[in-house]
Amino acid sequence: MVSGLINANPVIYQKKERQVRIAPCDSDEYAVEPVDQQEIFDHIRDIKDPEHPYSLEELKVITEDAIEVDDKLSYVRVTFTPTVEHCSMATVIGLCLRVKLLRSLPSRYKVDIKVAPGTHATEAAVNKQLNDKERVAAALENPNLLDMVDECLAPSYG
Template identity: 70%
Template structure:
């Protein structure tokens, strides 16, 4: 069954050359696929390097992202993908903070609360459908 897309015609941007964070094992060169489109979050300008803060001294990472539309029903899934990507890439000592860009989503506060609550994240990842969707978005290759 085909579901209707929230943003059927997103603007696609080119990929940029990205930095590598040498002091951690994180590889920021891997892409995360958008849950609805065959493009990466970078290509859709949902995530950009300048909105990724890494503080190695305090073991802290914050990613701020902007959905393609302010009523995006996939915002929580996108944030969950970002969190899981970082959880799999970084040493466990890092605190991960995932946020919507201020004013970028109609339910910004609720989404931010869900994405930064350990129990809610754990419960979401126990849902087989959500876990499969996250794994698909994080697959090393996609077309």
């Protein structure tokens, strides 16, 4: 099975220590905290790679520094770096990122998912596919692809 992988021996990195976040409490009003870079990273850091038993964080496919957030404009951009230039799972990884954020964030947010410049052989095509609402919707109608996305998003208890 390993011989069929594009990157059979990826480099594994140490996970960043989780930061405890305590929201301020106002007894008279319900305060909504703005979404920030750390919150987005916390939502996506444990997404599992489609080919390996590691998280996207452990493979350094995503990093906190590659996340842009403008809460006032309700905008989030995640730039990810595939482990190899010819990663056949780049669109699946991007779809996982998009689905996780769509399920986690209020609907007012516009989410852009991008491949880091110069890190994938078909970067423009992948970016176009990941940010086209019709293509994303069509991909999520495919039961096999949706199962793969859900598997990558499933919590890991190990």
